Amino acid sequence: MNDDALHYSKNYSESGFVFAPFNSEEKAILFPDEKAEFFQEKIDFKFNNSLNEIFISDNSSKENHIKIIEKAIDSIKMGAMQKVVISREELVFLENFDLVAVYKKLLSTYKNAFVYVWYHPKVGLWLGATPETLLEVEEEVFKTMSLAGTQVANSNENIVWKSKELEEQQLVTDFIEHQLENIANSLQINKTETIKAGTLLHLRTKVSGNLNKNSSLKELISALHPTPAVCGLPRNTAKEFILENENYKRSFYTGFLGEINFNPSQKDKKETHLFVNLRCMKIDKNTASIYIGGGITKDSIANKEWEETFSKSKTMKRVL
Numbered sequence: 352m353n354d355d356a357l358h359y360s361k362n363y364s365e366s367g368f369v370f371a372p373f374n375s376e377e378k379a380i381l382f383p384d385e386k387a388e389f390f391q392e393k394i395d396f397k398f399n400n401s402l403n404e405i406f407i408s409d410n411s412s413k414e415n416h417i418k419i420i421e422k423a424i425d426s427i428k429m430g431a432m433q434k435v436v437i438s439r440e441e442l443v444f445l446e447n448f449d450l451v452a453v454y455k456k457l458l459s460t461y462k463n464a465f466v467y468v469w470y471h472p473k474v475g476l477w478l479g480a481t482p483e484t485l486l487e488v489e490e491e492v493f494k495t496m497s498l499a500g501t502q503v504a505n506s507n508e509n510i511v512w513k514s515k516e517l518e519e520q521q522l523v524t525d526f527i528e529h530q531l532e533n534i535a536n537s538l539q540i541n542k543t544e545t546i547k548a549g550t551l552l553h554l555r556t557k558v559s560g561n562l563n564k565n566s567s568l569k570e571l572i573s574a575l576h577p578t579p580a581v582c583g584l585p586r587n588t589a590k591e592f593i594l595e596n597e598n599y600k601r602s603f604y605t606g607f608l609g610e611i612n613f614n615p616s617q618k619d620k621k622e623t624h625l626f627v628n629l630r631c632m633k634i635d636k637n638t639a640s641i642y643i644g645g646g647i648t649k650d651s652i653a654n655k656e657w658e659e660t661f662s663k664s665k666t667m668k669r670v671l
């Protein structure tokens with residue numbers, strides 16, 4: 352874009368690139384198509400590996416995180432919720448930060464992810480490599496996915512998923528199916544599979560269907576975002592728990608981003624590709640804020656959940 356004005360999407364009926372926060376009551380930023388310039392470039396994967404960074408290993412943040420997880424488990428056991436995703440922010444001091452080198456490393460580390468760099472002078476610099484599609488729409492056909500459950504990839508072992516992860520992911524699939532009941536038809540739920548994201552494995556179920564004639568992209572987005580892969584169940588109770596208890600602001604982490612072109616009046620432009628903003632970080636001068644979370648259910652063990660966020664942050668720190 353050739354100016355620094357901030358534009359917002361009104362109802363996702365515009366054409367452009369959206370960057371939406373976790374909290375759907377806050378506005379989604381839009382880079383309108385008519386203000387954008389498009390470039391296409393081949394990436395050369397040779398990069399300099401000598402970048403170094405200093406991690407802040409902050410034990411109080413471990414204690415805090417575990418405290419919130421224990422509170423969440425108590426609340427689930429008392430019947431207030433079935434699942435809630437608890438996250439945290441980890442700060443990493445950067446020396447010699449090289450955006451292009453980090454971007455190339457993200458591209459080569461996360462081969463199956465949507466890798467992005469997003470910048471607006473009034474908002475900041477974000478980058479990430481997300482394995483999760485929120486929504487793909489072409490004409491009236493849409494695709495989405497239920498993605499949850501995490502384990503570290505270990506090439507020597509058979510992959511076995513425990514009941515905690517299977518249930519945690521099933522809750523997301525059931526939620527998606529239920530939310531789409533009144534706005535979609537011919538719903539197809541594929542077999543659950545294991546996918547790799549960097550050094551981690553997740554459970555994924557692809558879901559597709561046809562949007563009902565009178566349903567809009569806004570309705571579809573509101574039905575899906577935020578799914579229990581990033582928020583919880585029941586959605587509003589989990590969201591309140593997150594906003595009250597996590598001691599930082601998620602802002603765009605666990606929001607979504609991507610192109611919207613769902614404009615019925617523009618015949619050749621009815622495609623939308625939105626991704627959930629996971630495995631992402633915000634760069635502010637010499638500090639990277641890395642955002643990581645995990646799904647908490649009645650079977651969660653607080654220390655293991657901490658370790659899961661630790662593994663997630665480790666795979667992201669490798670690219671810095």
Ligand SMILES: C=C(O[C@H]1C=CC=C(C(=O)O)[C@@H]1O)C(=O)O
Pocket residue numbers: 436438483498499500501553579580581629630642643644645646663
């Ligand atoms: C919220 C995150 O991951 C979600 C997506 C995949 C697996 C997840 C999990 O195992 O808890 C989370 O639901 C994150 O990576 O910050």
